[in-house]
Amino acid sequence: ANPTVAIVGATGAVGAEFIGCIETRNFPVGKLKALASARSAGKTLPFRGQQVVIEELTEASFEGVDIALFSAGGSISKKFAPIAVKAGAVVVDNSSAFRMLEDVPLVIPEINANRIKDHKGIIANPNCATITALVPLWPVHKKNRIKRLIISTYQAASGAGAAAMAELADSTKAYLEGKPYEPKVLPHPYAFNLFSHNTAIEETGYNGEETKVIIETRKIFEDQQIAVNATCVRVPVLRAHSESITFECEAPITPEEVRALLIDAPGVKLVDDREKNYFPMPIDASGQGDVLVGRIRKDLSDPSGHSVSIFVAADQLLKGAALNAVQIAELL
Ligand code: A2P
Structure with a gap:
């Protein structure tokens, strides 16, 4: 089956582009979970012609999630990425929280895609600059x-x-x-x-x-x-x-x-x-x-x-x- 993908920070500037890239690149998604703060819970986001209801990010959010894309700031990543990994997800984290940890690959696919396989649950996205x-x-x-x-x-x-x-x-x-x-x-x-x-x-x-x-x-x-x-x-x-x-x-x-x-x-x-x-x-x-x-x-x-x-x-x-x-x- 296609993976269940969670977007953490789905209402943010990067979050919206995660969803855009998944759509334009035809990334195979079984189910999309849009996660944000309590302020956004209940609102909806368009995804592949349907409306996805935004859920509040909690410790229970990652059950059944295969891939979690995080962009809600460093402190949210620090707290919730390990919870997502424990629930069985692989995390791609856009914050700086884990980038320099030795067992976290820091990956630009054009350069070091070969490092992805070394991950222990978290892969870091480098700084934009x-x-x-x-x-x-x-x-x-x-x-x-x-x-x-x-x-x-x-x-x-x-x-x-x-x-x-x-x-x-x-x-x-x-x-x-x-x-x-x-x-x-x-x-x-x-x-x-x-x-x-x-x-x-x-x-x-x-x-x-x-x-x-x-x-x-x-x-x-x-x-x-x-x-x-x-x-x-x-x-x-x-x-x-x-x-x-x-x-x-x-x-x-x-x-x-x-x-x-x-x-x-x-x-x-x-x-x-x-x-x-x-x-x-x-x-x-x-x-x-x-x-x-x-x-x-x-x-x-x-x-x-x-x-x-x-x-x-x-x-x-x-x-x-x-x-x-x-x-x-x-x-x-
Ligand atoms: P929300 O819109 O509900 O505040 P940006 O990088 O554009 O500032 O976006 C930050 C993203 O991080 C938003 O999606 C925001 O959701 C989310 N966010 C901020 N604080 C929290 C929190 N405490 N729990 C979950 N998501 C959060």
Whole structure:
């Protein structure tokens, strides 16, 4: 029989895309359980032409569930993922709760699908900024090891959830109407502004998001030596993350070689039209599953010819979250 699938956080920004990906990819689902907080219990969600009634997430929610896709925040995952595993489900978790645990595979299918089989009940979906960077860097790293990586992000509202997306729209409207707006979800004014990522600054001077990119890259590439520097910034874009990336390889590498490695790479689409000045944009990345890659050029600050710069964009809610998780579920 087809698996029973539970969506934890079904009413959220990622939750809605879990359901969308299951539908568009024709994921074989016997029964879909939509789980959220008590606030949403009793409301309905459309799924394959029918209405699914949302249930409150409780310790009893996972009976008979084969696969549970979690995106309701780290504390919900910490509490309920082990309960789901005990009930016999395999969990694909979108939070950061389990990513760095040794017996939890951290998977981007284009890179390390082979790790899925090592799971002990939980598989972690990487951070969205990590996924966006690593999908196009992997073919390069495999061919000519990347020693050092500098990433600057331009991250969308969607990464902070549906309420943050609404805050971007509402505060922009208020701004244009000359009305005051008090931010409720994000720590700073969002309309016509940008700010350092809203995760806390740690002792290193790096914020939580930046640290995730650094440590997750090492785990996914299985390369503890790769040197990573990240600057993560929230920009007033609704749902796709962009990133400026410069990498230094062990052996010399040209932009032409990078282009050749990426042209047929899985999960990558080249958008690199110098003549038209047309490069990856969040508006083009939104609603599709590839990481768009362009601005492929020599890093002129490294005359030795070991370094290349690129600019990328990917849908945070799809490849950065729901699509990656559903791809993992398909391989399960
Ligand atoms: P709800 O809509 O009932 O609050 P987002 O990432 O877009 O902010 O979405 C968060 C998701 O997590 C929503 O589906 C939300 O459900 C769910 N959620 C938040 N708190 C809880 C909770 N205590 N129990 C179950 N689901 C929760």
